[in-house]
Each structure stands twice: as C-alpha cells, then as structure tokens.
Amino acid sequence: MKTNKTLLLGGVAVIALIAAVQIWSGLNQQPEQTALAEKPTGAPFTLQSKEGEVSLSDLEDNQLALIFFGYTWCPDICPMSMVFLSRALENLPGDVRDRVQPIFISVDPDRDTPERLQAYVEFFDAGILGVTGDKDYLQQLASEYGAFYRKVEMDSAMEYAVDHTSDFYLATNKGELITTLSHNVSGNQLNETLTKALAEIQ
Amino acid sequence: MKKHLQLASWLLLLVASFQLQAMDIQVKNPHVRAVPPGSQVTAAFMELHNHGSEKRALVDASSPVSAAVELHTHTEVDGVMQMRRVSQIELPAGGVARLEPGGLHLMLIDLHSGLNTDTQVEITLTLDDGSLIELNLPVKRVHGHQGGHQQDSHQHH
Numbered sequence: 147m148k149t150n151k152t153l154l155l156g157g158v159a160v161i162a163l164i165a166a167v168q169i170w171s172g173l174n175q176q177p178e179q180t181a182l183a184e185k186p187t188g189a190p191f192t193l194q195s196k197e198g199e200v201s202l203s204d205l206e207d208n209q210l211a212l213i214f215f216g217y218t219w220c221p222d223i224c225p226m227s228m229v230f231l232s233r234a235l236e237n238l239p240g241d242v243r244d245r246v247q248p249i250f251i252s253v254d255p256d257r258d259t260p261e262r263l264q265a266y267v268e269f270f271d272a273g274i275l276g277v278t279g280d281k282d283y284l285q286q287l288a289s290e291y292g293a294f295y296r297k298v299e300m301d302s303a304m305e306y307a308v309d310h311t312s313d314f315y316l317a318t319n320k321g322e323l324i325t326t327l328s329h330n331v332s333g334n335q336l337n338e339t340l341t342k343a344l345a346e347i348q
Numbered sequence: 349m350k351k352h353l354q355l356a357s358w359l360l361l362l363v364a365s366f367q368l369q370a371m372d373i374q375v376k377n378p379h380v381r382a383v384p385p386g387s388q389v390t391a392a393f394m395e396l397h398n399h400g401s402e403k404r405a406l407v408d409a410s411s412p413v414s415a416a417v418e419l420h421t422h423t424e425v426d427g428v429m430q431m432r433r434v435s436q437i438e439l440p441a442g443g444v445a446r447l448e449p450g451g452l453h454l455m456l457i458d459l460h461s462g463l464n465t466d467t468q469v470e471i472t473l474t475l476d477d478g479s480l481i482e483l484n485l486p487v488k489r490v491h492g493h494q495g496g497h498q499q500d501s502h503q504h505h
Contacts, residue, residue: 218384218387219388219389220431221381221383221389221390221391221420221431221453221455221456222381222391222422222431222449222450222453223422223429223450225381225383225384225490226449226450226490229489229490257388262386265384265385265386266384266386266387267384268384269383269384269385270384294427294428298430300432300433301433302416302418302420302433302455302457303415303416303418303457303458304389304418304455304457307430307431307432309428309429309430309431310428310429311427311428311429312429313427328427
C-alpha cells in the first residue's frame with residue numbers, strides 16, 4: 147500500500163514537472179507570438195535609403211507617413227500593394243497628396259540593399275521611399291507597428307520566403323501610429339482615411 | 349536513311365500524341381507580372397480550363413528567362429501572407445484552375461534579365477500525363493484582382 151502511494155506521488159511529481167516544463171517553454175516562445183497580440187502604438191525610426199539615412203522626423207509636422215513592411219523578392223503581394231497604393235495616391239487632390247509620404251520598409255536586408263530598393267520603389271512611380279536597416283532593429287520596429295514577419299526555409303530555388311502581414315500603417319512624423327489599414331482596403335477607404343487624418347493634424 | 353525516317357516518324361508520333369493529349373486544356377489570359385528592373389523573381393498568372401473528361405494536373409513548368417519556374421500558392425493565415433511551393437495544381441475534369449494574384453501562381457526565380465512590358469515570355473507547362481503546353485506570355489503591369497485586363501488569348505496546343 148505504501149509503495150502504491152509512493153508511486154502515485156512520484157507519478158504526480160513527474161506529471162507536474164512535465165507540465166511545468168511545457169508551460170515554461172510555452173512562455174519562452176511568447177515573444178514571437180506577441181507581435182500581433184499587443185496593441186501597437188508605432189515608433190519613430192531611422193533607416194537607410196540609397197540617398198542616406200531617412201528618419202520619420204524628416205517629415206514636416208503636417209505630413210503623414212504611409213508605411214508598408216515587405217521585401218522585393220515578394221513576387222505578388224508586395225508589388226500588388228505598391229501598385230494599389232500608387233493608384234490610390236494618384237486620386238488624391240495635389241495638396242493632400244503632397245502631405246503623404248509612402249515608405250516601403252524591407253524586412254529582408256540580406257537581399258535588399260538600399261540601391262536595389264531604390265530601383266524597386268521607383269518602378270511604382272509614387273515617390274515611395276525604400277528603406278531598410280539592421281535585422282534586430284527591423285524586427286523591433288515591425289512589432290511596434292503590429293507588423294509580423296518571419297523567414298521560412300523552403301524546398302525551392304528561392305531558398306526562403308518571408309511570411310508577412312501586408313497592412314499599411316499611417317503614422318505621424320513622431321512615429322505615432324494613427325491607424326492600420328488592411329491590404330483589403332479599397333482605394334476610396336484609403337483616401338478617406340488619409341484626408342480625415344490629415345485634416346486633424348493641419 | 350531508313351533510320352532517319354524511323355526517327356522522324358517517331359518524333360512525329362511523339363509530337364502528335366502530345367498535341368492530342370494537351371488539346372483538352374485551354375489556357376486563357378496568360379501573363380507575367382512586370383517587375384522593377386533588377387528583380388530576381390516574378391509571377392505568371394493564367395486560367396487553365398480542362399475541357400476533357402479526365403482530371404489532369406499541372407506538375408511542372410520551365411522557361412528560358414529564369415533559372416527555375418515553380419508552382420506556388422499564397423494563403424492568408426491570421427492576417428499573415430504565406431507563400432508556399434506546391435507539388436501540383438489540380439485541373440478537375442470540366443473545371444478550371446485559376447492562377448491569379450494573391451493565390452496560385454507560377455513563380456519565375458532567378459531571372460536572367462529584366463522583363464520589359466513589350467516582351468514575350470516563353471513558358472512550357474508539363475502536365476501529369478507528360479504532355480506539354482507551350483505558351484508565349486505577354487509581360488503586363490498587374491494590378492490585382494480588379495485588374496480588368498480580361499483579354500482572352502486562347503492558346504490551344
């Protein structure tokens with residue numbers, strides 16, 4: 147009887163230990179998950195373009211940044227989003243348009259040099275700034291905007307792809323996130339949001 | 349001479365059988381996405397109509413303009429876009445497979461040179477029965493689902 151009790155206690159202890167280890171390792175995995183969960187507030191940043199350093203604080207007080215996190219090896223979603231953006235901005239009245247600075251932040255600095263990025267953004271003909279920077283800095287910055295991305299190894303000539311959110315972030319020159327626009331947003335919705343947000347900071 | 353004739357007739361037979369088998373598959377609106385100069389990758393889109401009574405599958409593709417052509421798909425999981433390679437694209441009997449922005453596409457990897465919008469891109473599709481479909485695709489600026497470039501360039505082979 148006593149042996150049974152010892153066995154039982156031993157069993158409970160082992161289960162508790164396993165549970166503890168699982169919870170602990172679960173908690174340790176959290177940082178990757180929280181990027182989407184926490185309410186993002188935005189952040190100021192300084193990144194590299196072909197022309198040199200670019201800071202959000204370079205913008206005028208009455209300007210807003212429209213930020214997209216992507217990578218140039220993205221064959222579909224990123225160019226589609228950039229074409230959408232460029233067309234939506236074209237439809238804005240000139241004075242409103244001048245107060246919006248679109249910024250493409252590459253989260254793949256291994257492949258996207260500032261020179262490469264410049265050629266990429268120029269193609270969309272919307273005055274988009276192409277910037278990138280240090281990997282850790284980018285990861286931190288993305289999470290502050292509620293963007294998420296991760297490199298995924300693939301059995302492919304591409305070697306890896308980047309899973310990513312593809313939203314637009316509207317922010318002030320101080321790095322305050324005003325709103326996040328889903329990539330499914332319509333051109334009219336985007337323009338309404340921009341016009342309204344710009345009126346508020348006039 | 350006899351040998352040559354034999355070879356020629358073999359080749360003829362081979363070509364004829366390919367054509368016969370691939371006849372059921374009709375390709376509509378094939379095009380390649382125009383990408384910025386210096387780009388290493390781009391995507392090709394099209395509709396594959398299977399008018400036959402047997403299901404088929406697209407299993408491979410190749411092109412002289414890039415080192416590799418792969419079959420890829422996009423899925424959105426909790427707001428995160430994930431691109432993955434797929435081993436084949438099903439072409440159900442009497443049905444259609446749509447390769448379109450945001451979903452299934454052919455991925456052209458390691459482009460040998462830039463693709464201008466006035467160029468044509470050769471792509472050869474391989475089906476699961478071994479038949480081939482050769483295509484010449486225009487390079488276009490693609491705007492997404494609402495692109496509105498509904499141009500039917502029917503290509504039977």
